[in-house]
Amino acid sequence: MNGLKKRLGLLWMILGPASIIFMFLQAYEKVGLAAEGVQKTNTALQWGIILFIFIPISAGLVIFGYYALKGEYDQLPSGSEEPKG
Amino acid sequence: MSQELQKNSIFKVIGASSLGTLIEWYDFYIFGSLASIIGAQLFPADAGASALINTLAIFAAGFIVRPFGALVFGRLGDLIGRKYTFLLTLVLMGGSTFLIGLIPSYSSIGYAAPILVLILRLVQGLALGGEYGGAATYVAEHAPSNKRGFFTSWIQTTATGGLFLSLGIIVLTKNLIGATGFADWGWRIPFLLSILLVGVSIYIRLKMHESPMFTKLKTEGKVSKNPLKESFNNKANFKMVLLALFGATMGQGVIWYTGQFYAQSFIENTCKVDFNDSRYILLWGIAFATPFFVVFGSWSDKVGRKWIMLTGMLLGIIFYRPIYQIFLDDTDFTKVTQQDIQSVSDPVVTRTLVEGTADSLISTSARVTLLSGASYQKIQSHIEFKEKRKASAVQPDLLKDKQLSTAVFWKFVALVFFQILLVTMVYGPIAAFLVELFPTKIRYTSMSLPYHVGNGVFGGLVPFIATLIASYSGSTPLSGLWYPIGIASLSFVIGAIYLSNKKPVETEA
Numbered sequence: 305m306n307g308l309k310k311r312l313g314l315l316w317m318i319l320g321p322a323s324i325i326f327m328f329l330q331a332y333e334k335v336g337l338a339a340e341g342v343q344k345t346n347t348a349l350q351w352g353i354i355l356f357i358f359i360p361i362s363a364g365l366v367i368f369g370y371y372a373l374k375g376e377y378d379q380l381p382s383g384s385e386e387p388k389g
Numbered sequence: 390m391s392q393e394l395q396k397n398s399i400f401k402v403i404g405a406s407s408l409g410t411l412i413e414w415y416d417f418y419i420f421g422s423l424a425s426i427i428g429a430q431l432f433p434a435d436a437g438a439s440a441l442i443n444t445l446a447i448f449a450a451g452f453i454v455r456p457f458g459a460l461v462f463g464r465l466g467d468l469i470g471r472k473y474t475f476l477l478t479l480v481l482m483g484g485s486t487f488l489i490g491l492i493p494s495y496s497s498i499g500y501a502a503p504i505l506v507l508i509l510r511l512v513q514g515l516a517l518g519g520e521y522g523g524a525a526t527y528v529a530e531h532a533p534s535n536k537r538g539f540f541t542s543w544i545q546t547t548a549t550g551g552l553f554l555s556l557g558i559i560v561l562t563k564n565l566i567g568a569t570g571f572a573d574w575g576w577r578i579p580f581l582l583s584i585l586l587v588g589v590s591i592y593i594r595l596k597m598h599e600s601p602m603f604t605k606l607k608t609e610g611k612v613s614k615n616p617l618k619e620s621f622n623n624k625a626n627f628k629m630v631l632l633a634l635f636g637a638t639m640g641q642g643v644i645w646y647t648g649q650f651y652a653q654s655f656i657e658n659t660c661k662v663d664f665n666d667s668r669y670i671l672l673w674g675i676a677f678a679t680p681f682f683v684v685f686g687s688w689s690d691k692v693g694r695k696w697i698m699l700t701g702m703l704l705g706i707i708f709y710r711p712i713y714q715i716f717l718d719d720t721d722f723t724k725v726t727q728q729d730i731q732s733v734s735d736p737v738v739t740r741t742l743v744e745g746t747a748d749s750l751i752s753t754s755a756r757v758t759l760l761s762g763a764s765y766q767k768i769q770s771h772i773e774f775k776e777k778r779k780a781s782a783v784q785p786d787l788l789k790d791k792q793l794s795t796a797v798f799w800k801f802v803a804l805v806f807f808q809i810l811l812v813t814m815v816y817g818p819i820a821a822f823l824v825e826l827f828p829t830k831i832r833y834t835s836m837s838l839p840y841h842v843g844n845g846v847f848g849g850l851v852p853f854i855a856t857l858i859a860s861y862s863g864s865t866p867l868s869g870l871w872y873p874i875g876i877a878s879l880s881f882v883i884g885a886i887y888l889s890n891k892k893p894v895e896t897e898a
Contacts, residue, residue, distance in 0.1 A: 372887070
C-alpha cells in the first residue's frame with residue numbers, strides 16, 4: 305500500500321497544474337462565447353473568480369502529492385497528539 | 390460528577406451550540422432561496438436574467454470567503470477560546486442578516502443597494518467560516534472520545550436544519566402574504582426574523598462555560614501563540630490539513646450540495662416543476678433523512694469514520710446520473726397524447742412587443758390537467774412580423790409550472806431522501822473525524838480551513854459549475870453532474886488509499 309501511495313503522489317503532482325491549464329483553456333474559450341452574447345453565464349469575472357479560487361487549491365494538491373511521494377503518509381499518527389514539526 | 394449530571398451537561402452544551410449554528414445556517418441559506426426575488430429588488434427593472442446571475446454571484450461570494458473566516462476566527466478561537474469566538478460570529482451573522490432585510494431597493498438608492506448587500510454577504514460568509522469549527526470543536530471537547538461521533542452529529546444536523554427552516558419560513562411567509570406582497574416587501578421578513586432567533590441564541594450561549602480542554606490548556610499556559618503558523622507552517626500538521634481536504638471534505642462538500650441544493654434547483658429549473666412542489670419535495674426529503682445524521686455519527690464511534698463517509702461518496706458516484714435521469718423522464722410531458730388529458734383550461738392570449746422591434750410576440754397559455762393528476766402550463770407562441778410579407782415564426786412550446794401526480798411526487802421525495810441519506814453518511818461523522826486529526830491548541834484553526842474549502846468552495850460551487858457545464862454546446866441536462874461525480878471520485882480514491890480507519894478508544898472528556 306505504501307508503494308501505491310508514493311506512486312500516486314506523482315499523479316497528484318501532475319493533476320494540480322493539469323487542472324489549472326484545463327481551466328485556463330476553458331475560460332479562454334467560454335469567455336470568448338460570452339463576448340458574442342451566446343452564454344451569459346460565462347463572463348470574464350466569473351471565470352476569473354473560479355481561477356482565483358482553484359489556483360491555490362491546485363497548489364495544495366501538488367504539495368499533497370509531494371508529501372505522498374516522500375512517504376509522509378506511510379505512517380499516520382494514531383491520535384491528535386501535538387505535532388512534532 | 391455523576392453520569393446523569395454529565396449527560397445532562399453535554400446535552401445542554403449540544404443544545405446551546407446547535408441552536409446558534411442552526412440559526413447561522415438559516416441566515417446563510419435564505420439569501421440563496423430568495424435569489425430571484427432579491428435580484429429584482431437590487432438591480433434595474435430591465436436587467437432581466439443578468440439580475441439573477443449577479444445575485445447568485447453575490448450568493449456565491451459568501452461561500453468563497455468562508456475559508457478566510459475560518460482562518461480569522463479559527464485563529465481567534467485558538468487564542469482566546471471557543472466560547473467568545475463563536476459568540477462573536479453569531480452577532481456578526483445575525484446583524485448582517487438583519488441589515489440585508491433593511492437595505493432599500495435599487496429604485497431608492499441605485500447601485501449602492503447591491504454593493505451594500507455584497508458587503509453584508511461577505512460578513513455572513515466570514516462569520517459562518519468561524520462558527521462551524523467553533524461549535525464542532527466545543528461539543529467534541531466536552532464529549533468522551535468514544536462518543537464523539539454521536540455527540541458531534543447533532544451539530545451536523547444543523548446545516549440541513551437551517552436549510553429546512555429557511556425553506557419552511559419562506560414558503561409559510563409567501564403563503565400568508567401572497568405572491569405579489571412577498572415579492573414586493575414580504576421577502577424581507579425571513580431576514581428580519583433572524584434578529585429574534587439570534588437574540589435568543591446569544592442569551593443561551595452567554596450562560597455556557599469555556600471548553601474543558603481549552604481551559605486546561607490555558608491553565609497550563611500551553612495555548613498556542615501563533616495558531617496560523619503552527620497549523621500551516623508545521624509539516625506534520627499541514628499534511629493532515631491537506632489529507633482532510635482532498636480525502637474527505639472535498640467529496641463531502643459536493644455530495645452535500647448536490648443532494649440538498651442542486652436537486653431542488655434541477656427539479657425547479659431544468660424539470661420546470663412549480664415553486665412550491667419543488668420545495669415541498671426537498672422539505673419532506675430533509676425531514677425523513679435528518680435523523681440519520683445521528684445514526685451514522687453514532688455508528689462511526691463503533692466502526693470508524695472512514696468507510697461510512699467513503700460509502701456515501703461511492704453511492705453518489707454510482708447513482709446520481711440514474712436518479713436525475715428519472716427526474717427528467719417523469720417530468721417530460723412532451724409525449725402526452727389526447728387520451729392522457731383530462732381537461733384543458735380556457736386559453737389566455739397575450740400580445741407583447743419584441744424588444745427593439747415593431748414585431749409582436751403572441752402567446753397562448755392554457756393549464757393542462759392529465760388523468761394521472763399531474764398538470765402543467767402550456768404556452769404556445771409565435772412572432773407576428775410587422776412586415777406582413779414575412780410568415781409568422783412559430784416558437785417551441787413551453788411547458789412550465791408542472792405539478793406532479795401524487796405517485797410521482799412521492800417518488801421524487803424518495804429519490805431526494807436517498808440523496809440526503811448519502812449526505813448524512815458523509816457529513817454525520819465528519820466533525821468527529823476532523824476534530825480527531827488535530828491537537829487541541831490549534832484545532833479550531835486547523836479543522837476549519839479544510840472544512841470550509843471542501844464544503845464551502847467545492848460544495849458551494851456545485852450549482853454554479855454544474856449549470857455552467859450544462860450550458861456548453863453539445864451537453865445534456867445531466868452533463869452538470871460530472872462536476873460532483875468527478876470531485877467525489879477523486880476524494881474517494883484519495884480517502885480510500887491514504888486515510889486510516891481509526892476506531893475511537895474510551896477516554897473521559
